[in-house]
Amino acid sequence: MSEDSRQGMTALLLKNLPPHLAEWLQGLPDLPGYSDPLAEERLFPDPCSSKVSGLLEDWKSYVQPELAELFRNSREVVRQDVSRLTGNPQEGFSLSIPKAHFDAWIGTLNQCRLTLGAIHQFGEKDLEADLPQNPDSEREDALLQIHFFGYLQELLIKGSD
């Protein structure tokens, strides 16, 4: 993957993506893990202890469904953008992310990273360890995705400012 270039701050262009990175990006909107109970617990954590009267019940009834819709809408924006991925396995793939979509991407990348983190129970030590060079398990693959998507998030956050 070549260094990203910004087209006059109107978009983030990713070029020469190898097939497995393109595949990861295409998988962002529909990660099976989003419906995993561990992921749901992290994406929709309780906002308070049970001692705070009234909030918990109202939160689950009214706020949580709104959050779920917000997260779905972000993923839909990403879905539309990744559907425009171009290229081939030999020459690599390219993707342009319009600046207007940066927030949706930042949100979706976070959903994915947190989902993978929750399912595989990654802690600080896992994230600080050396990256697996030849991932041979789902867990190692997930860790690499978390790092790659984190890098992409950093680029988008910088571009948002």
Place this chain on the structure above:
Amino acid sequence: MSTELKDLPSVSETTELSGAWNIIVHNDPINLMSYVTLVFRRVFGYSTERAKKHMLEVHHRGRSVVWTGEREKAELYLQQLHSHLLLATLEKVDP
């Protein structure tokens, strides 16, 4: 003419809603430091310096009280923080 007494909220219910409330953000190793800082700036309108201060507090101490005030506003901020997938909770300030 007839009168009807309406149920009034109990004293404990009214005091529960009054007073100051803390919003606490808890550490999550997955969330990027740059992201947490951005969220604090956007949600609360904090300067970069103040946002970073709270982010570093979350990172090093595990949590930070990022805002204190009335409950209604606190709940709105809480929703915004959750929409950005930060681990945030609400608790009453001890008198």
